[in-house]
Amino acid sequence: MTDARGVTGARAAPFGPWERMIAARYLRARRSQGGVSLISIISFLGIMLAVAGLIAIMSIMNGFRSELLNRILGFQGHLFVTGGVLDGPERDRAVARIVKVPGVVQAAPIIEAQAIAIGPSQITGTLVRGISLADLQATKLVSGQLTAGSLREFGKGEYGGDVIVVGARLAQSLGVAPGDTLTLISPTGGATAFGGTPLQKPYTVGATFSVGMSQYDQAYIYMPLAQAQLFFGREDTADAIEIKVTDPDHASRMRGPITKAAGPAAIVNDWTQRDVAFWGALAVERTAMRIILGVVIAIVALNIISGLVMLAKNKTRDVAILRTVGAGRGSVLRIFFMIGASIGAAGTVAGVALGVLFSLNIGPIQSLVEWATGAQVFASDVYYLSRLPAKVDWLEVFWISVFSLSMACLWSLIPAWRASKLDPVEALRYE
Secondary structure, rough: OOOOOOOOOOOOOOOOHHHHHHHHHHHHHHHHOOOOOOOHHHHHHHHHHHHHHHHHHHHEEEEEEEEHEEEEEEEEOOOOEEEHEEEEHHHHHHHHHHOOOOOOOOOEEEEEEEEEOOOOEEEEEEEEEEEOHHHHHHHHHHHHOOEEEEEOOOOOHHHHEEEEEEEHHHHHOOOOOOOOOOEEEEEEEEOOOEEEEEEEEEEEEEEEOOOHHHHHHHEEEEHHHHHHHHHHOOOOOOOOOEEEHHHHHHHHHHHHHHHHHHHHOOOEEEHHHHHHHHHHHHHHHHHHHHHHHHHHHHHHHHHHHHHHHHHHHHHHHHHHHHHHHHOOHHHHHHHHHHHHHHHHHHEEEEHHHHEEEHHHHHHHHHHHHHHHHHOOOHHHHHOOHHHHOOOHHHHHHHHHHHHHHHHOOOOHHHHHHHHHHHHHHHHHOOO
């Protein structure tokens, strides 16, 4: 047995080669020799799966939020101006001032109203967005993802013409394609002495689009702004000025400069205010999932206590001999602490590798599962997106690793401290 004080008689350094050698020997020892028990192997596997699960789930939730954010904001805009500034020439002057604000990419007057669409195979409700050709072309999420047709005829003719752009799913359900006629009914289009009356008018489908979200693909129709003003009885006004900025996450900071540019009669809201319940629910869900899976990691790491207690019991004679030849209580504590921490570190590293690999290859894994089961894993009608997204946040992976390793070290201290309290006289009395 090597003396804990070494050949020179000086006390060994904390976590030095001698202590690491003893810890490594106990880790490599077979179970029949009193080494690491099956409980410790279970601890390793449990930590690995818990860490991998937390990384995979948080990556999917991050990807889900990122995809929704990019598609919703790419479709609807980041800030919205309403109020008295929307009437007549004042609207155009306000738009000219807003686009000069640093950070503003696009400012588009829009009309958004409900209508009834009548096709050869179905009648359904729809949302119609009135927008100019230039602003529609600048909305790359739509103009860049046309599934059929083109925008060549959009906006041409008297009052913008009669060509519209229809969501691909909506066109499919109505049974129309580019070149076909689609009838729309406006509930407030016709003005009479007794108020607004429904207005029915046929339109030509110029193109269909698909943004990858069923929420939009099966509900929206784009119409030239001047035509929408006529069809919905808006005269020379708009429902809002839709604004897009370079950084959507900082849209709230842009409200002040945009309000100043739009004028005193303007009311400015950003996307976080419009969908506060939806985005708030996503944030609460992410926080709750972190807490739940963090608790799982902490519980799984508790198994390290059981493994080290069993190891200390099996190694009672060895610990007593170490103490007899000069090893202090601190050395024994550090030896057993390193064993538990090593199990936790190995499980954490393996879990991180497994979780990251799963997240980075989520697409092929989804395809494989769907091919093997014959069932659609991620139904776009339910989840809005057509595929399962995943986005690895490396900072989040780092903190998950730190938390897992911290739990392993914390639980390792308890049995290590108990092992260090062993009385060598009592342990060797019956040997």
